[in-house]
Amino acid sequence: MGFEVSDVTRSRFGATRLYHRPMPFWWWLQNRAYFNFIVRELTCVFVGVFAVLTLLQIRALADGPDAYAEFISRLRTPGFILFNTVGLAALLLHAVTWFKAVPTTMAIRFGETRVPDQMIVGLHYVGWMVVSAVVACILLLR
Amino acid sequence: MVSALLFPVHILLIGLAFPLGWLDAPDYESLRSLVIHPITRLYLFVFIFFPLFHWAHRFRYTIYDLLQVKHGAQQPIALLCYGAALLGTIIAAYSLLTIA
Numbered sequence: 001m002g003f004e005v006s007d008v009t010r011s012r013f014g015a016t017r018l019y020h021r022p023m024p025f026w027w028w029l030q031n032r033a034y035f036n037f038i039v040r041e042l043t044c045v046f047v048g049v050f051a052v053l054t055l056l057q058i059r060a061l062a063d064g065p066d067a068y069a070e071f072i073s074r075l076r077t078p079g080f081i082l083f084n085t086v087g088l089a090a091l092l093l094h095a096v097t098w099f100k101a102v103p104t105t106m107a108i109r110f111g112e113t114r115v116p117d118q119m120i121v122g123l124h125y126v127g128w129m130v131v132s133a134v135v136a137c138i139l140l141l142r
Numbered sequence: 143m144v145s146a147l148l149f150p151v152h153i154l155l156i157g158l159a160f161p162l163g164w165l166d167a168p169d170y171e172s173l174r175s176l177v178i179h180p181i182t183r184l185y186l187f188v189f190i191f192f193p194l195f196h197w198a199h200r201f202r203y204t205i206y207d208l209l210q211v212k213h214g215a216q217q218p219i220a221l222l223c224y225g226a227a228l229l230g231t232i233i234a235a236y237s238l239l240t241i242a
Contacts, residue, residue, distance in 0.1 A: 023210060041204040047145040048197030048227075050153060051190045055234050057156075058186060061177055062241040065170045076161040084157030091153060095146035132151035139155055140165060142172040 043094040046087045099124040145193040152189075183238045190234040198227035 024030070028038045060071035074080060102124060103117035160167035168176070176182055202223040205211060211219060 025210065028208065038204070038208065041200055041207075044197045044200035044204070047149065047193045048201065050149055051145075051193040051197065052230060054152070054186070055190050055230060055237065058177065058234070058241070059237050061170075061174055062237060068170055068173075072161070072167070075157065081158070081161060084153055084161075088150065088153045088157065091145070091149045095150060098143070098146045128147050128150075131147050135148065135151045136155060138176070139168060142168045142176070 040093065040097050043090040043097075046090040047094065050087060050091070095128065099128075143192075144188060145196055148189060149193070178241060183241070187234055187238050191231045194227040194230045195224070198223040 028034045057071055060067045075084075099121050103120045106120065108115040108120070155165065156167075159165040177186065202220055205219055206216065
């Protein structure tokens with residue numbers, strides 16, 4: 001784990017090792033909180049996959065109308081529709097849990113007063129809606 | 143953050159609404175002219191670059207936690223994660239610079 005034993009500890013107790021409590025291998029199945037944590041973290045897999053799919057779509061677009069049409073027809077297959085549905089749910093979970101975590105990681109202060117957590121979260125949701133609306137307009141109004 | 147803000151609307155439209163016919167997809171020519179624009183190229187680069195590294199970082203530590211990876215095995219995993227993200231970023235940069 002990378003803990004360092006200080007010289008004081010070493011001189012007092014000889015070659016002492018810090019006790020490392022053994023964790024069961026399936027620790028994350030032991031309770032709901034651990035499980036939810038792992039599910040939340042694994043939403044990043046969908047983030048990575050969609051980034052790659054976007055890259056593939058760009059390359060298909062660059063390769064010409066036929067390549068692009070083939071890519072689009074692949075998106076219509078039931079497999080992809082299912083993956084996109086699950087992926088959308090995963091990304092929504094990713095976004096919601098991310099916004100929930102932001103006030104903990106980013107404390108904005110005006111002098112003594114701290115910006116309330118709800119306001120930070122709320123502003124993120126507003127920004128999310130605005131950005132999504134802009135993207136939707138660009139993609140739909142052509 | 144990029145993935146949280148931008149991916150849901152993209153997946154909803156490009157992944158579900160367009161393929162299922164709920165909304166009309168942009169045709170090839172108009173999409174191409176949109177992508178060729180320098181601002182769109184920059185947007186798409188950011189769209190791919192940040193989420194790839196987000197995945198790499200988060201996935202690396204999740205693997206450490208899930209599999210209880212010891213010190214010795216940690217470096218190859220980190221190398222694979224960030225290496226893959228870097229490779230994807232380079233391919234994205236090349237693709238977006240050379241699209242014509």
